[in-house]
Amino acid sequence: MSDALNFLTPCLPEVADLSDPALSQRLQHLLDNKTKPVGALGQLESLALQLGQILGTEAPQLRSPQMLVCAADHGLAARGVSAYPSDVTWQMVENFLAGGAAVSVLARQHGLALTVVDCGVRHDFGPRPEPAPGAARLLVRKVGPGTADASLGPAMSEAECLQAVRQGREVVAGLPGNVLLLGEMGIGNTSAASLLLAWCSGRPVAECTGRGTGLDEPGVARKVAVLEQVMARHAALRDPAQALAALGGFELATLVGAVLQAAAERRVVLVDGFITTAAVLIACALVPTVRQRCVFAHQSGERGHALMLQQLEARPLLSLGLRLGEGSGAALAWPLLQSACLVLAEMASFASAGVSQA
Ligand SMILES: O=C(O)c1ccc[n+]([C@@H]2O[C@H](COP(=O)([O-])O)[C@@H](O)[C@H]2O)c1
Ligand SMILES: Cc1cc2nc[nH]c2cc1C
Numbered sequence: 458m459s460d461a462l463n464f465l466t467p468c469l470p471e472v473a474d475l476s477d478p479a480l481s482q483r484l485q486h487l488l489d490n491k492t493k494p495v496g497a498l499g500q501l502e503s504l505a506l507q508l509g510q511i512l513g514t515e516a517p518q519l520r521s522p523q524m525l526v527c528a529a530d531h532g533l534a535a536r537g538v539s540a541y542p543s544d545v546t547w548q549m550v551e552n553f554l555a556g557g558a559a560v561s562v563l564a565r566q567h568g569l570a571l572t573v574v575d576c577g578v579r580h581d582f583g584p585r586p587e588p589a590p591g592a593a594r595l596l597v598r599k600v601g602p603g604t605a606d607a608s609l610g611p612a613m614s615e616a617e618c619l620q621a622v623r624q625g626r627e628v629v630a631g632l633p634g635n636v637l638l639l640g641e642m643g644i645g646n647t648s649a650a651s652l653l654l655a656w657c658s659g660r661p662v663a664e665c666t667g668r669g670t671g672l673d674e675p676g677v678a679r680k681v682a683v684l685e686q687v688m689a690r691h692a693a694l695r696d697p698a699q700a701l702a703a704l705g706g707f708e709l710a711t712l713v714g715a716v717l718q719a720a721a722e723r724r725v726v727l728v729d730g731f732i733t734t735a736a737v738l739i740a741c742a743l744v745p746t747v748r749q750r751c752v753f754a755h756q757s758g759e760r761g762h763a764l765m766l767q768q769l770e771a772r773p774l775l776s777l778g779l780r781l782g783e784g785s786g787a788a789l790a791w792p793l794l795q796s797a798c799l800v801l802a803e804m805a806s807f808a809s810a811g812v813s814q815a
Contacts, residue, residue: 463698464615465743468622468714470721472746475510484509484801491804492812498800500774504752505797511725511750512635517798519725521634522791524569524784525715526553526560527625529577529707530603531645532612533687538648538680540671543603546644547580549783553642554585554593559781560640561593563788569638572596574628576621577707578643579603598624600707607687611703612649618702618710625714629722637719637726638791639733640784641708644670647759650735652684652704654765657697657738662688667731667760668780697742705739712736713743720747727794729787730757730779734765741769754790755779 484506489495496502508517528550534543552558553573556565564571571593575582579602588594600621604612613621629637643649647669654665662684668677691703701710713736719726720740728737728751741748748769755775756762766773774790807814 461696463696465619465622465698468619468626469744470626470717472717472720472744474746475749477510477513480513480515481506481510483515487515487801490806490808491800492807492810500772501793501797501800504774504793505801507752508725508794508797509801511723513723516802519636519794519798522569522636522638523632523634524560524564524571524638524640524788525628525632526571526573526640526642526784527576527708527711527715528573528642530579531643531649531706532604532606533608533648533683534645535606536608536683538683539644539669540676541644543579543644546642547578547582549642550575550578550582550595554595556592558783559785560783560788563785565591567788567791569788569791572628572632574711575599576624576711577601577603596628598628598711600624604706607649607652607704608683608690611691612705613702613707613710615702617707618698618705621707621710622714622717625711626718628711629715629718635724636794637715637724638784638787639712639716639726639729639736640787641712641729641732641782643706643708643732646706646708646732648680648684649704649706649709650732651761652687653700653709653735653739654761654768655684655688656694656700656704657742658764658768660764665761665764669759697739701739709736709739713740716740716747717744720744720750724750725794726751727787727790728753729784730755730782731759731762731765732782734762734769738765738769752794755786757786
């Protein structure tokens with residue numbers, strides 16, 4: 458855990474250091490003896506090594522993968538920082554539940570259980586019937602009806618932030634399996650993610666800010682001006698907990714809790730795009746050993762994601778120019794994790810197949 462105390466400290470789990478040089482060596486030896494030139498499976502080999510280290514075995518098996526899509530609204534959206542209106546947040550949640558969104562299709566394709574969490578959408582979803590088997594389910598863990606406008610004060614109070622982080626931990630504690638895939642939905646949340654990146658990296662807001670859902674160049678310039686105001690308003694943030702409360706969102710804080718819990722339970726965390734990576738950035742600032750459990754699915758087309766990945770020393774698996782969020786990139790990268798495990802489990806060695814080594 459990070460040494461400095463902050464208001465989230467009482468809610469932070471112990472996350473053990475996974476370093477096990479002997480296991481790493483055995484995994485590397487196994488990979489080097491598979492019937493291929495040394496290193497020829499490229500990044501799939503480092504992925505296999507990481508999955509083995511996370512799950513603490515030479516034969517990692519991925520069980521019951523869970524896609525968690527956290528949704529919320531943002532007060533900052535009223536400042537015109539998005540190309541779309543806030544109502545799209547709840548409308549897309551309905552689309553997730555009806556099975557028609559990109560993440561719905563990809564989760565179905567790959568047999569990923571889909572849980573959508575209302576962390577603070579400005580809409581009442583009302584009582585829901587039990588979902589059909591295989592359909593997405595909605596969990597209502599609403600902290601409030603969207604955050605406050607961060608250009609006027611903190612996006613959320615410390616109490617609200619703590620509640621969201623706690624709820625993220627509880628939601629994951631109630632999920633089966635050993636892999637958590639991260640997704641999100643929230644009009645305005647690229648602004649929150651850009652602010653968190655600017656705070657964590659110390660870089661100018663302009664370098665951390667992109668088009669989000671599709672602003673044009675003048676739109677991005679207006680967004681940057683608003684976000685610069687926000688940073689000026691919150692110049693005295695001392696730690697990552699304060700930064701999350703002042704600049705973040707309810708879905709971001711819930712995701713931070715989800716990542717912390719998954720890491721504490723030694724689950725594999727498959728990170729999606731710009732917003733879920735911002736949640737991981739904060740989770741790692743709070744508890745650095747979380748980083749060891751994170752696999753980065755892709756590099757988003759959103760400006761700033763490359764910087765975020767650089768900050769985390771992460772090499773993403775895919776680069777498809779995706780800029781959707783929802784967990785779509787994580788769902789697309791999922792079969793690579795399955796392949797990495799199968800390579801370890803099922804590929805013949807030079808000895809077992811009778812193939813000559815160099
Ligand atoms: O994950 C990404 O890389 C990503 C990049 C751009 C946009 N998004 C999605 O777009 C929404 C936020 O965009 P915006 O312009 O409203 O801030 C939110 O619902 C995200 O899921 C997501
Ligand atoms: C339509 C739409 C779908 C989305 N999915 C994630 N963010 C989104 C933003 C919009 C605007």
